[in-house]
Amino acid sequence: MDTTTLILATTFAPFAGFVIAILFLHRAPQLAQVVVTASAAVALGGAVQLWLNGPAEPLRYLWFTSGAIDLYFGFLLDGLNLMFGVAVALITLCVIVYSIGYMADDPSKTRYFALLAFFEWAMLSFVYAVDLLQSFIFWELVGLASFFLIGFWYQKPSAAEAARKAFLMTRIGDVGLLIGVLLVMMTAGHFDIPGLLDPDVGLVTRLAPATLTAITLLIFVGIVGKSAQFPLHTWLPDAMEGPTPVSALLHSATMVAAGVFLMARLYPLFLAAETTRSVILVVATITALLAATMAMVDRDIKKVLAYSSISQLGFMLMALAAGSLFAGVFHLITHALFKALLFLCSGLFIHHFATNDLEQIGRSGGRSMRLATIGLLIGGGALAGVPPLSGFFSKEEIFAALGHGGGAAFTIAAFAAAFLTAYYTFRMIFLVTVPDRIEPHTADDHHEGSVEPWTMALPVVVLSLGATLAGGWGDKIAATLGVEISHHSIGDMLPAIGVVAAGVVLAWLDFGRGDRAGFLTRIPALQSLFSNGWHIDEIYRAVFVRITGWVATLLHGMEVKGLDGGFDRFGVGILGAGSGSRRVQSGWVQFYGGCAVVVVGAIAFYVGMGG
Template sequence: MEYFALTNAWLIPLMPAIAFVLIGLFFKRWSALSACIAVFASAVSFILAIFAAIAVIGSGISVDAPFVGHVIWAEAADLHFEMGMLIDPLSVMMLFVVSLVSLLVQIYSIGYMRGDKSFGRFFAYISLFSASMLGLNISANFLQMYIFWELVGLCSYLLIGFYYQRIAAREAAKKAFITTRIGDFGLLIGILLLQTVFGTVDFLELRQLLPSYIASYGTGTLTIIGILLFIGPIGKSGQFPLHVWLPDAMEGPAPVSALIHAATMVVAGVYLVARAYFLFASVPALLEFIAWLGAFTAFFGASIAISQREIKRILAYSTISQLGYMMLALGVGSLTASLFHLFTHAFFKALLFLCAGAVMHAMNDEADIFKMGGLRKKIPIVFITMTIGVLAISGVPPFAGFFSKDEILSAALSVNTPIYIIAVITAFMTAFYMARLLFVVFFGEKTNMRLHHISCFMQIPLVLLAVLSLVSGLGGYIYDFGYWIRFGAPQPEHMDISIAVLSAVLPLLAFILAWNIYVRKKWSADCIAARMGVLYTISFHKYYIDEFYAVLCRFFIDGIGRVMYFIDIYIIGGIINVISGLVLFSSTLLGKIQTGQTQRYAAAFLCGVIILLLCGILYFNKISGITAGGGVL
């Protein structure tokens, strides 16, 4: 049974791919049937993922000794490309998370998307999205991963721009696609360099070849390759400065936001770094860069989220911040802490986005939290589950985020104190802006708006995700997450009491502060914002990064365009016009003597013969005169 589960793990991404084909080609007009096919396929994938996880645990497969299967994909002379599966604790953890969250999001979507004219198309796209991420998780080499990486990007474009009738949705989709393509270009160049230097892009083969290469040639080339490879995760996982697409991804339906921000697209970059960690860890300077970029991104995202008004945009910048935490952990050398936080974050962030979608659904798509209020009694299930999500992301014990964030803080403190301080400040800010969201939406002044009904299809996934947000962190701690998901020797779970106490006290202080500002109104939020002055303005306007890019495009890219236009029209076009003018003139001239009359051709031929004879006679006489004058004859 274990061998069957491992050898057939390729069925896990295949099932939603089949659902995409069936819905897209045959059944998208039938809403109920489309939803049933998509949910059934995701349920089968989830069951297969559980079997694969049980097989990995039962057979003793580890990150050092994975199960691998290969088939030849393409051959040309001595060059061949392989497709394959790499199954180990890291990949099955991702398969479990992605398939489960995808399944719950699709169940939620049945209620959320009910009545939408493009109901079937939505389930086709979301099935392809799930298939792409699941395929990426089991990829055995960089090339195969890159194929699924691009499919994930395509699906994000389709789903963010799902309501393509709206200009904002179309622009957000293009922004996401183009921004991530910048990162993907760097990733592609890095993969090509790997193939050039090592002759392979297979993960296991690269891991075996790397030590001897470093011993012979050092890490200079590897540093360049690592930087290029990391540009891909910078774009995909919303790291500064390629984070700008992530908040605009909110233009897609709420279930899309949950899937993108929780378990699929944005964690693809973290997973890539984790999968190729043997390469990144061989260049200490590169890891330090990753750690500092992650720390900055974590603080940067939190500092923007603290002033935003739209509920999904707050969560979007929260995602940027939490992804920074994951990169920070990878940078300080703790793959375990990073992936543990990825694991717990998938559940509570999916929960938060689905709760936000439920609130907006009830409020007739209202997104401004300050236009909501008093909802805790009107939508109690959403209130309870969102409270659990807020407590989890804030790191309140015993919720999931407490355990995973504690691991990151411990890893940071043991390596780099300044990064640890940044992480602690960010943790406080996270708890504050999440408490702000919760208190304003559910404890603020009551709204008189009539609320829409929230169906059971939307409520059931919220309850299940709330349970996972409560137990996943404690479960990972008890069952020794670090024994399975690691780099190098097993890392037994341990808790630093001083850090644990600090992690528990920080959110409590943040909640008290937010309660006094937004519920008791002891301190005026507007007065605090006014006193912050330019700092609040910069935060509210997202540090004007989007405006900077707009100016950059206008003056730099458009300027290059104008230069190229001048070259094309007046230089290249001028040369071509001169050449074409000469050809036209000569063809016109020659065309005048091409009459088609045989008599004229014969006369011209005769004239030509006469001219040649005369030239010959003159030349002969000239030669004869020179010879006679020279006295030769």
């Protein structure tokens, strides 16, 4: 099969699944599941074959012409795109198969699976886009699909509110991205990504440093919104209101990773903009630390994982800002595997015990669910950076990158964030697997005999293998990116191992035994600060939401009492004048004759007086 056929099958199979399911299979949810699953399998098969075939020449098709500007639609097939396309297709297929069991009793299954297919089409089309405007269009479609999926249970006010919040906060970032994209057109005259990155005639050689800095900073604003970085990070924990498989899909390798991927895709531009990279390094470091502190105290298993996603995305951006494309992309791939695994394991617990509370899951017998517990241990170990799991190796590359190009302060901050990651991850593990007591739990009839059905178990097994083995893929990932790497000695790795070990030990002392209260309970001010998310949402409500409300009230008053009221009064005056003139028009001939005599007499008098 040639490259054109493969890429079209890979990107448009999910779109075909979406169209068929949403238009024709509303009353056949089982068939809709089959169609969407088959379309995702085709997409994964095509993505894998494209990756095995290796990089190919970009495919471009003229979209339309506007004056001297030609706009193209096509596919970019270099190492980064091909590798990330496989990751997106794999995670999506795992989530779709898992959803067959998780959403078995949902009355809106057809809509759910159709939206998953729509999301995959938008995400894959974004990944393979050859044109920056094309990338932006599918970037927006990814946001639209995530809005529908986060608010899938729109009957719940909290889910509808979370979807609106995610949509609005990411749109704030997208405004900056759009301005940056338009500046690219103004300065380069085209949107072609290979042309923009060309080392001889690309933007780096054509633009003044200040202009390049402005463009990259504006693009970074979009990345901040999509990848939930400070200060636009607060939408992500609320997005956990969606179904758990949606959380696994959006918050591992797809939506939130899109921002990191965009920076990696345009990396030569960011590498040449030193001021922008300094800003990114500061923002990403703040985000990694801030989110880790929130994860230390939350009891909702999905929100703990959401905060960890925010923090790990900060790690990726720190690596890219420090000058290591390999470290950022390596952690992007490993994180996709172990974070999707953790979300799917949390879904197994939630599906069976009908609660998100970590302590309640543990007390209800969470460790009795063997596959979910094994997946939790593997995924949690990888997230914490326990060797020899995948997260350890990708984080070690980040520490090395920061040591070479990030500065001592950022390296220390990264180690601090890694320590907190190990602490909150094993806090989660110990609360589930080492409960302080066991309480009787009676499973619903629906779950009897099917605590871990095969459709939910199979993706967990696949992702567990990936999270375990991906640490050994470093050489292959580096070769795909076309970069050379050096292997670290055991001595180089000891600081990272020590930091992780310290976090695990402290988590054991706090939650593996004793009163399980945690050391933060002895510092109530910090406990309250972290539990309330540093009061950032409250600040937004007090400042931006309140000011917006005041402005809206003022404008509403101006419209209702000013513009509308003025026109209403004018209309009433016209009606009054019309009513008065209607009384004059009585239809009496005698009255009209008398009026004529009076008028003629008045005129004669005026003329006679010499007027």
